[in-house]
Amino acid sequence: MPRFATVALVAGAALLVRRAVRSRMTSAPLWPMPSLETPVSGYGRGATVPRRVLVTGRSVPAEGVVELRLEGERLPSWEPGAHIDVVLPSGQVRQYSLCGDPGQPDVYRIAARLVEEERGGRGGSREVHEQLHEGIEIEIRGPRNRFPLLAAPAYVFVAGGIGITPVLPMVRAAEAAGADWRLVLCGRSRATIPYLADLVRLGGDRVTVVAEDESGYPDLSFLAQTPAETLVYCCGPDGLMDAVSAALPEGRTPRLERFSALAPAGGTPFEVELRRSGRTVAVAAGQSVLEAVRPEVPGLMYSCTQGFCGTCRQTVLAGEVDHRDELLTDAERAGSMLICVSRCAGGKLVLDL
Known part of the structure; x- marks a missing residue:
């Protein structure tokens, strides 16, 4: 996907086109952007590489919300709508939308609302609010834009x-x-x-x-x-x-x-063949693939269990997947799945595990 021009450059051009745009409806892009037929982008340049960033600013843009300014070297450029994965001090991975200026190099801004556990929170937002202060270094991945x-x-x-x-x-x-x-x-x-x-x-x-x-x-x-x-x-x-x-x-x-992925469980039972392990496990109607497979594969990596972070992504060798994540692109879904939320659309899946 072509990158946005910086806001500063666009703003100057906008002065010349504003009246023309508002006087005649046109489908021509006003800045470098994809057409409506362009597939959703996946990770940007170098975005799969974990990066260390420093919390250099903290503010409160609303009641119960904290904004963090993150700085690092050679951070990938991004476009409106993008988010990053944030590895919290506990090791949990959470996703936060970038809400700053895409034209500001090496600076990301994210904001998180504190969600109590009794209201569906799982502890991530509390870590952001209580543990991420100026001077703290954290790991991020991304940006990614769906x-x-x-x-x-x-x-x-x-x-x-x-x-x-x-x-x-x-x-x-x-x-x-x-x-x-x-x-x-x-x-x-x-x-x-x-x-x-x-x-x-x-x-x-x-x-x-x-x-x-x-x-x-x-x-x-x-x-x-x-x-x-x-x-x-x-x-x-x-x-x-x-x-x-x-x-x-x-x-x-x-x-x-969406704030959350589709429900991980629900549907008909099916089987998952673990090709490298040589075992086949049954996945119940009210069970996720991750839950079924974990006892058979010690040390299997996972984090969010919500279809956002990608930690549990596995290669699919055969079978039709019912994708329920909010992360993978169409191209990535062609050969993989997030086993914490996605299920089988048929009777059997074969995973490279």
């Missing part, structure tokens, strides 16, 4: 809470390029919405703020009247993404970024 900003004359962005993190650089890029855009920004309260003041200052009345404690849930009925060439992006809780999908005209789908 949520790229595609070329369009107009956009509607819908973000819920911490879901603004991948959308924030998209909004800035659309504004710098002179594209028409609108943002619906949702949260439990105004105090819990990250970057609220910055976005309102940037977009003015193009930003609709919907705080549940003030006005309930967002009215998305306007999506039914959006032109076909307007791309709709949404990141947030499943309920919000379902509402966006339902509000669009039949045949149109939004581009979504």
Whole structure:
């Protein structure tokens, strides 16, 4: 995928094209971007290599949210929508969207909301909040982008809470390029919405703020009247993404970024042959491949168990996979799977284990 021009260069050009763009709807890209037919990108240049970065800044963009500034040498370039894998002090791996400036070399910014265990948290966000302070060095992998900003004359962005993190650089890029855009920004309260003041200052009345404690849930009925060439992006809780999908005209789908993968268990039982081990194990309907295989393969690597980090990725030698991860590209899925969430679409899989 071609790389974005830096915001500084685009902003200058935007002054010349803004009126033309808004007076005539055109499908021509306003900056180097993939066409709508371009496959989603996988890892960028050198992104599979673990890198050490230093936490050089820490701020609080909203109640319960911490932003970290990460600096390192020769960090790979990235595009709006990209995320990185962060190896936490405990060894857990978590994914965080890059929410800074793609044109700022060797600096990444991520933000994490504290999620308590009783609300579905698994301890990763607490590590970020309590252990990652200025001067701490951590390991990262990536960036990776399964949520790229595609070329369009107009956009509607819908973000819920911490879901603004991948959308924030998209909004800035659309504004710098002179594209028409609108943002619906949702949260439990105004105090819990990250970057609220910055976005309102940037977009003015193009930003609709919907705080549940003030006005309930967002009215998305306007999506039914959006032109076909307007791309709709949404990141947030499943309920919000379902509402966006339902509000669009039949045949149109939004581009979504989920907080969690599809359920790892559920479906029919099947078998997994471990080719190198010479054993075959049964996977129950309520069991993941990882759970079934671990007793047979001591030392099998895994981390997130949510289909995000890629630690449990295995080569598939035969069989049809029901992919449920949020990580692998279509090309990568052709010969591998994440065994923590994905299942078999038939009766048997053969893994290179």
